Amino acid sequence: GAVVSQHPSRVICKSGTSVKIECRSLDFQATTMFWYRQFPKQSLMLMATSNEGSKATYEQGVEKDKFLINHASLTLSTLTVTSAHPEDSSFYICSAWDTSINEQFFGPGTRLTVL
Amino acid sequence: DAKTTQPPSMDCAEGRAANLPCNHSTISGNEYVYWYRQIHSQGPQYIIHGLKNNETNEMASLIITEDRKSSTLILPHATLRDTAVYYCIVRVTGTASKLTFGTGTRLQVTL
Numbered sequence: 721g722a723v724v725s726q727h728p729s730r731v732i733c734k735s736g737t738s739v740k741i742e743c744r745s746l747d748f749q750a751t752t753m754f755w756y757r758q759f760p761k762q763s764l765m766l767m768a769t770s771n772e773g774s775k776a777t778y779e780q781g782v783e784k785d786k787f788l789i790n791h792a793s794l795t796l797s798t799l800t801v802t803s804a805h806p807e808d809s810s811f812y813i814c815s816a817w818d819t820s821i822n823e824q825f826f827g828p829g830t831r832l833t834v835l
Numbered sequence: 836d837a838k839t840t841q842p843p844s845m846d847c848a849e850g851r852a853a854n855l856p857c858n859h860s861t862i863s864g865n866e867y868v869y870w871y872r873q874i875h876s877q878g879p880q881y882i883i884h885g886l887k888n889n890e891t892n893e894m895a896s897l898i899i900t901e902d903r904k905s906s907t908l909i910l911p912h913a914t915l916r917d918t919a920v921y922y923c924i925v926r927v928t929g930t931a932s933k934l935t936f937g938t939g940t941r942l943q944v945t946l
Contacts, residue, residue: 724878752931763922764879764936813878817931824934826871826878 722748724816726827733804734835740800741830743814749794750816754824755787758811770797804834839923844941847917853910855940857923860904867928868899870908872919873939879922882908913944 723746733739743753751772756764768789769777776789788800797816801808813829840858847853859868869884883890883897885906890897896909910917922939926932 726878754933756936763938764873766933766935769931769933811876815878815934819931822928822930823881824931825881829876829878831876 722746722816722818722821722823722825724814724825724827726812726814726830728830729828730831730833732833732835735805736803738800738802739804739832740798741812741814741832743797743799743816743827745795745816745818745825748816748818748820750797751794751819752817753791753797754815754817755789755797755799756813756815758813758829764813767799801832804832806834808832809834838935839925839937841921841923841937841940843938844943846943846945847910847913849914849944849946850912853913853917853942853944855908855910855921855923855942856905857908858905859923859925862903862925863927865927866925868897868903868906869924869926869934870895870897871922871924871934872917873922874916874919879936882921884928913942915944915946918942918944 725744727742753770755767758764767782770789770791772791778784791797815824815826867884870882871879873879885897899906920939920941
C-alpha cells in the first residue's frame with residue numbers, strides 16, 4: 721500500500737513551547753489528510769480534517785487556535801501544538817487519502833511528551 | 836457512519852485461525868465494512884474491506900452475513916505478530932470521509 725510518514729517519531733518538550741509534527745504522503749498525492757490523537761489504552765479520536773489549500777475542519781471540542789493545521793501542498797500537512805501543556809502529551813497519528821485508489825493510509829504516529 | 840460493536844478482547848493460539856466478530860446492525864446500503872489493526876505504538880494498518888460479498892487477500896478473509904448486519908474477520912493462521920487491536924469500521928467508500936474508531940478487539944496470540 722501507499723506510504724505515509726511522520727516526523728518526528730518522538731518529541732519531548734517543555735511546557736509552554738510549540739511543537740510541529742509533519743505528515744507526508746511519500747508516493748501519492750493527498751488532497752485530504754486527517755489528524756488523530758490517541759491517549760493510552762484508548763481508541764483513536766479524530767481531531768481535524770485537513771484539505772489542501774483550504775482551512776482545516778476541526779471536530780467538536782478541539783481548539784483550532786491550539787492545534788494549528790497547515791496543508792500547503794498535496795504531499796504535506798503539518799500539525800502545530802501551540803503552548804503545549806502536559807495534558808497534550810499523546811500519540812498523534814495522521815492519515816492521508818489516496819485519490820487514485822480512494823483509500824486512506826496511516827502514518828506511524830508521533831509520541832509527544834510535554835514536561 | 837454506522838456504529839459497530841466488537842468484543843473487547845480475544846485470545847488465540849499461534850497457528851490457529853482467529854475469528855473476530857463485528858456487529859453493525861445499522862449499516863446503510865452504501866456503506867462498506869473496513870477492518871484495520873493497530874499494533875502497539877504504531878499507526879493503524881489497513882487489512883481488508885467489503886460490501887456484501889466475502890473477500891480474501893493475503894492478510895485475511897472477511898465474511899459478511901447476507902443481511903449485512905454483522906461480519907467476521909478471519910486470520911487463517913495467527914502468529915505472535917498478529918497480536919494487536921483490531922478495529923471494524925463501516926463507512927461510505929469512494930469519498931475522503933473520516934474514519935470513526937470504536938474501541939476495537941484486543942487480540943492476544945499466544946504460544
